[in-house]
Structure formats: structure tokens, C-alpha cells
Amino acid sequence: MSALTPRALPQSIDETLDLMADADYVADRALATVLFLALKMKRPLFLEGEAGVGKTEIAKVLAASLGRRLIRLQCYEGLDVSSAVYEWNYAAQMIEIRMEEATGTADRDIMEHNVFSEKYLIRRPVMEALSGDIGAAPVFLIDELDRTDEAFEAFLLEILSDYQVSVPELGTVRADEPPIVIITTNRTREIHDALKRRCLYHWVDYPDAERELEIVHRKVPEANRRLSEEVVHYVQKLREIDLFKVPGVAESIDWANALTELDKIALDPETVSDTLGVLLKYQDDIARLREGEGAKILSEVKAELEAAS
Template identity: 50%
Template sequence: MAVMGWAPMSSPNELATELERVGYLADEGVATAAFLALRMHRPLFCEGEPGTGKTSLAVALAQALDVPLVRLQCHEGIDAAQALYDWNFPRQLLHLRALEAASGGTLDVDEAESSLYTSRFLLARPLLRALEQSPCVLLVDEIDRADDEFEAFLLEVLSENAVTVPELGEVRAEVPPLTVLTSNRTREVHDALKRRCLYHWLEHPSLAREVAILRRRLPGVTERLATQVASAVRRLRELELLKPPGVAESIDWAEALTALGRTELDTEAAAVTLGTVLKYREDAERVLASGLDAVLAR
């Protein structure tokens, strides 16, 4: 049974078709995990190496389902206030000065204070916006960068689909947002949060799927060039690099070659465009030292 406010999806295949329509080529595992998260009203926890399409999945889901995307970018030190709400202090101060000027020195303190804490002065951060705007897709990106305390707070919000603003009362989502949490596994996320979610590990795509992604995202790229780029990127991922290239780097590489009018990925073309696929000097030096011919070997 579809949740009120969500477009009905009858199967993972139907969801995969809608994702493909907006440019995201989901394999069976990804489509099934996303479909179950939508059908079971559960958050989807996506782990995997950087560049495997975790963030892009949330963006594509919002487009495919025709709902807003609300993004919460996690970072070290993030707290509940940064994720939930804050008060617009400069605007409150201007309002208070206007009240003082209008009162002629007879300002009612209690009345003035109550007028400061209304929705007009509330700055809604991503979690509160998601509850207010739902149905929407809530992307909690790189949750592994946050700390234990924030995890516990997030778990409470996801369990209740509601928060309380002391001055205004409870804000509850009439339709639970479709929440996608991503992690690059820089640290282990606690079991309590994982248990609340459905889990999926995203691998780098197969060669055929990566070629299909390149052709879909860059219609001007030939099958030959897309295959050469995807094959070379797969070999780069097998090296001990600081940052192995993801799908985004594959797309950048193919786009750069096309912009230069190259129709084939040869040693010369690879050398002048290596910065589009490798983002660390040490990685580029390692690849050049090992020989570009080995990377481009057919």
C-alpha cells in the first residue's frame, strides 16, 4: 500500500525504470533496497567507497519521485542546532527595537518576548525542513563524519519523524520523508542507528554498467571511448591509490577527452588529462611511474 503523498511504485523494476528516466542506472540490488525503504517507510543506509553513487542515488530518487531533496551534510562537530533549527537573532533584535520605539517607553516585556519566538524568526535547518516539507527525500550525507551524540539525536528524529521546538510545540511529518544516509566508512556507525535502517553496500559498477552510465550522461561519447575510459578506470582502482577514482571521475575523464576532440584514449591523451581522474599528486606520480601503457593495456 502506498503512503499518502508518495507516487505508488509496484516493484523494484518500476522504480529502476523511473531512476533510469532521470539518468541513474540502478542495478537490481540498489533498486530493491530503495524500493523496500519506500514501501516499508524505513531509512536506507548506504555504505561504500567514495564515488560509488551513494549521494547520486538520493538525488535521483528525489527527481524520480518528483519530491524535494533536503540535504544535511555532516561534518566533525555538527550538533542538533545546526541540523534542526536556530533563531534569527539579528531580525529579532530589529523587531525588539521597533517595538520599543512604537511603545513610547511602555513596552510590555512578556508580550515582547513572546513575539520574538514565532515562526517568522525561525531558521529551519535541514531536519526541520524535511519534516515540514515531506513528502521529500532527506539525504544525510557522510554520517560517519559526525560523532556519537549526533547519531543518538538523529536516531530519535528518524524514529519519531517529529521534533519539538520548545517555543512553538511539536513539528511532525504527516508523510515520513524517504531518508537516505550515506557513509564512506571512515569510522563505524553505531549498531542502534543501523538497526533502524535498511542497509545496502554499493560497489563500483561493472564494466558494462559503467560504459552505459558514461553513454547516458555523455551522449556524444562513442562506445569505443566509453569502453576505453571505463576499462582504464577499473585498472586504476586496482592500484594502491590514496583516492581511487569513482564514477564521477570516469564521467569527467570522458567529458575532458571529448572537449579536446579526442576519439580514443591513448597514452598522450591520458597524460594530458590525468588530472580529471586523479586528484592527488602522489597518485598521479604512482601511475606515471608504473607506466600509462599498463593502465591503458587492452
Template identity: 70%
Template sequence: MTSGELPKSIEETQGLLDSAGYVADRSLATVLHLALRMGRPLFLEGEAGVGKTEIAKVLAASLDRPLVRLQCYEGLDISTAVYEWNYAAQMIEIRLAEAEGNVSREALANSVFSQRFLIRRPVLQALETSSAGAPIFLIDELDRSDEAFEAFLLEVLADNQVTIPELGTIKAGEPPITIITTNRTREIHDALKRRCLYHWLDYPTAERELEIVARKVPGAAEQLAQEVVAFVQHLRNNEDLFKQPGVAETLDWATALTELNEVALDPEMVTDTLGTLLKYQEDIDRIKGSRAHEIVESLRQDLFAQGQSPQTGPLSR
């Protein structure tokens, strides 16, 4: 597979992700392969921190294509997301034309509403094809935007074009590779989902998360990596938390503990560093102290029974 070329099989797609350090299961590789081959947007839904945004970044790096990112938020409008006119430059053009006094009103209107005064925002940038090919267009956290903007995207996703009243329709020469992510804080309308291929990206299994930690935090001690993953998996599956930690938080925590020269989990250090793993004080209060001690003791015994971690004896702190 040459640089910039789309993968021709599921195995090549999985290999493409793997070469960039993204550990994906076959179901994700399959739907991504289909999205690439069919030229359809990929709609990724899942909890925050499971690696949805990272897929677009990996594709841009692996395929050597530009990444155009539209970060959604409440109040996002066309002038921020699609285009706006350079009003200051237009006013200067008008003043100069008035000073010359020999330009008709119609000619002046055509002049100021031309491509050279158009400021391209992410949506328009995504419709431009460079020498490297169509860009990777990341529409990140669509659920944070308003329904009105979501409705506007229908034309973009269906026809790969944008209509500008003063200029007409601008259509992509080559459709961008579009990745849409949502954390499901609200439902996205069916009309938009029908234009996409869909995939729910869940938290990884313990085995896959351990592989991710090994790749992303290669300096982490083997026992520390095993115990960090086991601790995080326990929190997700057994603790009633306001916000479960994602893979990004697992990597942050493993990195922090490695920076502190830890080679295994220590309950006292767990309590001291919970702020890198959990992002709500209520969750930290629930886990710190004696509860952290209990979890570390339990998971260490489980790992020892499975032959995955050396037994270090009862924890005294």
C-alpha cells in the first residue's frame, strides 16, 4: 500500500491503524474500511475518551492527508463553521471604487462578493482537494451543537457541497473522508445518521487496553501496566461513578505513575494521583483512601491467581 492510497481490505485497514499505534478490533476496522471504500461518512458514537477522535488523527497521519477539524459547541453557526466574508477588506474595496468613481454598482457587487474576499472555515476547507488528496474531515462532538446546525450539515454530507447565496454552490472535487463523533449527550436526528455508516465504540477489554498502554506508555513497568488496567477496569465495571475513566485517562494515569518511578500500584500513591484518572471530586472521594486500598488488594490477588502479576504480599498502607 503506497502513501495516501486507501486500504483494499479489512486486514489492510486494521494494519493501517496498527501501524499508527491504534489498537482496533475487527468490527471497527470493518466499518472503517467500508466507509473508506464506499465514500460514506463514519458516525462514531461512544463515551468520552474511548478513542473516537483519535481515529481521524490516525487516518490523516497514515494516509498523509490534511486533517480539517470542526469542533462543535452550543451556538456554533455558519459564519464560524462554514464561511464568512472579509468585511474589512470589502469596505476598503468599496472606498477605493468610490474614490475612482468609474465602477458600476453591479460590477462592484460582483467584485466584493468574490472568492478573494471569502474566509473559508472548516466545512469549506474540507471541500477543497489538495495534491495529497481529499482531507480527513473530523466533525467532533456533534451532539454539542444545536439541531439547526445539524440540519445544515445534511447538504454537506449528502452532496459534498455548500450553497453560498452570493456565490452559488461550491462542490467538492473529491469527497472528504468524514468522521463524525458524538458522546451521546443528545440524540442525533435519523436524517443525518442515514447518510452515514454507524459504529458504537465501547471501552476496550482488559487485554486490548493493556496492549494500548504498552504501546502508548512503553516506559511503564509490566506490573504497573497490568495493575493500572485492572484498577481502571474495576472502576468501570463495579463502581458507581459519575464519570467513568476513558482510555485517555488510563494513559494519563499510567504516564503519571511512571513519571513518579512507580513500578506497582501503591494505595497511598493511588489516592494522591486520582486527579489524573477521575475528573469529578465526588468520584475521587468515593475511591480514595481505604477504598483504594481494598481495590488494589483485591485486584492484585486476582492477577496473582491468574499468573499475571507477582504477589507482593498484603498491603500495609
């Protein structure tokens, strides 16, 4: 489906589930329900959860499935209006001023009108998100909002209230149709209740083994089935122990991909030890597993899968 051919919004929870499944996103019914309601009610969807559980992917899949543009605002500390909303192309404006002055006929009012026109306006993600056509509003992903400061959060609250932004030199830019807004946070800090009240909320948790296995099958179809089962059950057990950072679904997919590239059809202690850097991102966690706990978990996984077969 072309990104330039918008698709009608799903009309039921089941249609929403099918929409996500068609793009290989294995959603549970709770997520499909809140996503359907967000689309139906034209409300932002606030997604909270650990890193790597698939929050950002929801926005990407939604944009691709609905044939909408995906506009991403990646949040970070110090994010300001010029980076998020708009700024003027000062270099081009100065060239225009110099050219008009060189003619010797420069009129101050005309010059000001010329340099502060759309021609010199650089649209950043917020303004781009407000520029969608009726029936084709973009998906606006505000990613990792918890990385910004409270001042930007307050500014964003104003944007989400009226879906408009004021440019002093041009006037108010208002959305013809509100964008489909997806906000994600890894909960490194609490987001103010005033912003949360504008949104529908969903906690994106780690999937159970059955759903994670389906995700791995869809994302790494070339992986041996036995290998996929061992990868998923191994990762599930890692999430039960006290690690500095447990692996998310993204790491499960990466690990299955890496093992497939190594032509592995099952896990063994040496391979697990050698590839832990794909799965874990902190040396203390890797050292803990290499000291013996990793081999013990692998033994448990193989025994459980053997008993279940």
C-alpha cells in the first residue's frame, strides 16, 4: 500500500487487531482496544513501558498500515521551539535583504513582508504534524517525552489542546484535521497529570512467551523453530532475575537474527556466552551470566521444552 494512499480508519477492535497483524505487529486485545478508541475519539495515545517493548514500533506500524506520513519528534534534554516547531532560515533571509538593498529601492515594510514569508520558514516536526490534509492527517510520534524538561512539556500541552501554533510574523497555524498522536515514555521521570489527562493511556508490558514467540516468528521467519523457542524461553527467564537492564522484545529479535546468521539451530553454552552482547547491554549483567547463571538458565530452558514436547 502506498504511503500516499490513506486507508480508512478501523471500525472495530477486531479490525484494529487485523490492521496491526497485517504489518506483523502482534498486539494483544487491550492494546488494540485503546488504539481503536484513540483513533475513534481523536485523542492522543500515551504509551508507557520499558525500553524495547515496542512502543515506537506501534506508531511506525500504524502509519504504514493507514498509509499516513510518520512525523517523529525525538525528544531530548534541552529540546526547544526552534528544534521542535519552526525556525527562520536566517542565512537565506540575510541574502534576500542584501539583494534588495543592492537594488537601492528597498522598502522596509515590503522587505519585512518578503523575508518573513513561508519561503523562509523551516517547518520542524510539530508544525509538519499540523499540516496534514483532511482524511490524511499524519501519525505524529512524540518519542521518549520523559527525556525533555517540564517547560517543553507545558508547551506541548498547549499544542495538544488546540492543535495550533502561533508564529508572530505569520499568524496562527491551525491543523485542518488533528494528527494521530502517539506519545511514548520510558518512565525515567513522571509526566505531569495535565498532559496525561489529554490522552488515552496504555502500559506496554513485556509479552508472554506465546506472544513473544509469534513476534520472533514474524520478524525472523528464517530462524529455526527450535532455536526461536529456546531464545524466547531464555529471555523470559532472564526477565525473572535481578538484572540491571533486562532484555526487551527488540533484543529477542536481534538475538534470533544474530544466531541465525551464525547458522545455529539450537542454543549451547558457548554460543550463549559469545553472543550475550547482542542480548544484554551492561557488563555486570553479562559477567553474571558468564559466571555460571547463564548455563544454569539454559539447562532449565532445554529441560522444560523437552518435557513439553
